[in-house]
Amino acid sequence: MIVWSGRGFLSLLILFIAIFLFIPILPETYITQSFVIPLYIAAVFSFIFGLKWNKTLRIFIDKETGKEINFKNNHGLFWINMEYWGIIFPLFALVILMQSLDKQGAELYLNIFLILIGIGCLLYFGITLFKIKNSTISNSEFQKTDVAPQLSFVKEEMIINKFNNEDPNQYLPK
Structure with missing residues (x-):
């Protein structure tokens, strides 16, 4: 059973599509690399889009109290946010x-090259996540000052008001 939230399933989808593309392309002697390269592709995808999608914050204003209600997006796979899959996938590839x-010959050098790429990905993704999580301005405070979530609230409020004026019984069978 695959458990995801938001767009988290796209990490696995990209992984499987890349695997099914690389298995027929690479010769049978490079079967290991036909699994490692898609893991790296899925890692880069998960890291970049996980950071982008999980940092957005939607702000709604309660009409009765006037208080702000913050909803943070959560895009994850197996209860782990997508950006962390950008670190997990290269770890699988390194194993x-x-x-x-x-192996001997060219395949050994290709494996060493792919190991160096994996270590580079892990270092870059790890340092970037560390900087983001320990920054002085938290992600939610940064997004609160942004005007875009408030504009989307106005659009959603207009849609809600449109439906609040309608008779709810009109949709019931007669």
Whole structure:
């Protein structure tokens, strides 16, 4: 059973599409790489779009009390946010590559090159996440000052008011 929230399923979808594209392209001798390269592709996708989609904050204003209600987006897969899958996927790839280091010739050098790419991805993604999570201005405060969520609230309020004026019994069977 696959559990996701928001657009988190796209991480697995990208992974499976990339695997099914790389298996027929690469020769059978490079079967390990046909799983590692899609893991890296899914990692980059998950990290970039996870950061982008999970940092947005929607602000609604309660009509009765006038207080702001904040809704933060949550896009994740198996209860883990998408940006963290950008670190988990390269870890899986590194485990697969470490198991196939006994190869000889060009495949050994390709594995070493892919290991270096994986370590670079892990370092970059880890440092970036560390900087974002420990920044002096939190993501929610940054998004509160943004005008876009408030504009979307006005549109949603207009839609709600439109439906509040209608008779709800008109949709019932007669």
